Amino acid sequence: MKEIDLRELNLNPFTLFGNDWLVLTAGDERTGCNAMTVSWGHLGCLWSHNRPTAVVYVRQSRYTKELIDKSDLFTLSLIDDRNALGYLGSHSGRDENKFQNAGIKPLFTDGTTAIEGAKLVFVCKKLYKAPISPENFIDTAIPAKDYANGDYHDMYIAEIIKAYE
Secondary structure, three states, X not given: OOEEOHHHOOOOHHHHHHHHOEEEEEEEOXXXXXXXXXXXXXXXXXXXXXXXXXXXXXEOOOHHHHHHHHOOXXXXXXXXXXXXXXXXXXOOXXXXXXXXXXXXXXXXXXXXXXXXXXXXXXXXXXXXXXXXOHHXXXXXXXXXXXXXXXXXXEXXXXXXXXEEO
């Protein structure tokens, strides 16, 4: 992997999350790690010095959330393998080695974990966390449709501290 300048990236954040999907990985080699597919998120600038940021949403039931909460860092990796992306989004790492079963390998870098062979990796440092709460919805059709089982997300805002291709 080669470190790149974020200002030189030419990508579409709408297709990056919505169509291509990303792999959110948390944890490290020493304490353990896990990965999950994310298709909801944002990239942009926020707060002083227009920090480059990523916003991701993780359901409270996800095992990866436990690892994100224990660490200051996580990564977002862009991979082409749709089968691996589907597997990572539909199985739990609590009971299995998702990396092995999805046919991918963890890459330990910068004190966290990414996906080996990824086309793009963002190393992210957590800045803010907040729950998505049903009482805050103005459009009440959203929780009825997207949270029918009550498994709400936590939102994480993180500074992108490094990017690799």
